[in-house]
Amino acid sequence: MFKVAVIGASGLLGRALADELAQQPGWQVAATAFSRPAPGRIALDIRDAQAVEQFVEREAPDALVIAAAERRPDVCEHDPALARALNVDAVRTLAAAANRRGAWTLSISTDYVFDGTHPPYQHDSVPAPLNAYGHSKLEGERALTESTDLGCVLRLPLLYGPIVSWAESAVTSLVPAIAASAAPAGQPAVMDAWAIRYPTFTPDVAFVIRQMLELHARGDAIRGIVQWSGDEPMNKYEIAVRLAEALQLDAHLTPQRTPTDATPRPHNCHLASTRLEALGIGRRTPFDTAIRQVLAAFPWRGAAQA
Template identity: 35%
Template structure:
């Protein structure tokens, strides 16, 4: 099986690239196209078509897109390009070259009022980020009807810069010692990027064998935490003071953050081998430890995207 992974420089993309290590795999990036990644502008149909024509993949995974909603709040045109236009162009290119497509989406397409959400539950995004993700799903389905759409929750894993994951941002806040108010209402289900990548690898294999075409599937960790609860877990695990961390309703009060988008994951395609569940309590310490100390010049350099 030949595979192309669009967006391989991001948190999930790096894990997906590793998960496809037993195949002839090509990874792409743009602003961070280093370490063997092919530089591709995912908003350029010409770039996409050249890459697909050169490598002729059997399966394509689209990991392009910013998974931090706040990044796009002040740049709607850029957000539309990266999250919707890129998805449409990749789907069109994949359809033209005859490959199979796995497109990554988000639990933010739901409003968080009636969990758990099945793949056929009615989307109702509360914010612009969720609406862009839903528009991307629809664009992919229109351009490539056989594509699989995989919705994932918030992810964590080894970060290249502190702002890359919510978990490392919270770790920085715990380590800094300055007073901070963190939301204690909205529940998230942090899922390790390597676990999500293994799901991607299994689905891609199923697609290659003609299974699950045109489906929507969900994957998520089972444990849910609010940001405040996560901060307390970090402080306790490393014996740090939590006196500066205060519970609040900062996310919930905004009205545009879903309270609980728990995904029902019971309908994964038949024939997929069980995926190893990673316990958050066991996996988060090595992820957050490098980011607990107050920022130093060396760490600041690492934070450059």
């Protein structure tokens, strides 16, 4: 029996990962959640060091994946204490507890540890975050490496996948505005056409993590920093155009060519996935194929009112 603890299994990535791992014969998943408890999920506040210690001691996982985080840049900017508690201190607590049990820890990080001026970024490129979110995730990377010798950081870009609400991903969060712009009296929706993103499908990431876990199960754990990314560059305006096509909506979209976000965001943080690819790890579902799967599984009619 190979046991994996998925921390934050109710989130966008955590659900995809828990689903992927549950299909593996001989594997057991200990899935935790905080804001969305459900049957089969263990309630855990990762800010509670004692609760974390008790969870790891009781479940005794062979590996632990930290998919819980505060990932909203604007929230991190305005509440740096919350960002530190979830993205730094909790990572340190979890990694240290796992290390005491000899469990491998995988912590999820972000392309926002880079400033976006010199892509593509390798796993050993020098980080230079522009905002509080990027800073907190970079500190979280360091917290992991300081807490365990049996750990790995996986940096990821913009994620999308099966959702429980439109707002859960920055990709699907565009749908209500797209739908409203297509209404008979709808106003054009202004979409950012400045920042270049690489939307990455959560079931693909889950597949990648499962492959990494298989290496650990065979005694060949990956350490240090690795990165995974979709390979289709697009800005939010281009994403919105493709969403409108998938939804068969005659949307009225206007590109915004200069940055307007109050929180600074990088221009292009393309992550090179070469370290994982060299190990034969990876899977990429084309964006148009994947987003249609997401939309087909989530009712979008009335999205303008959602």
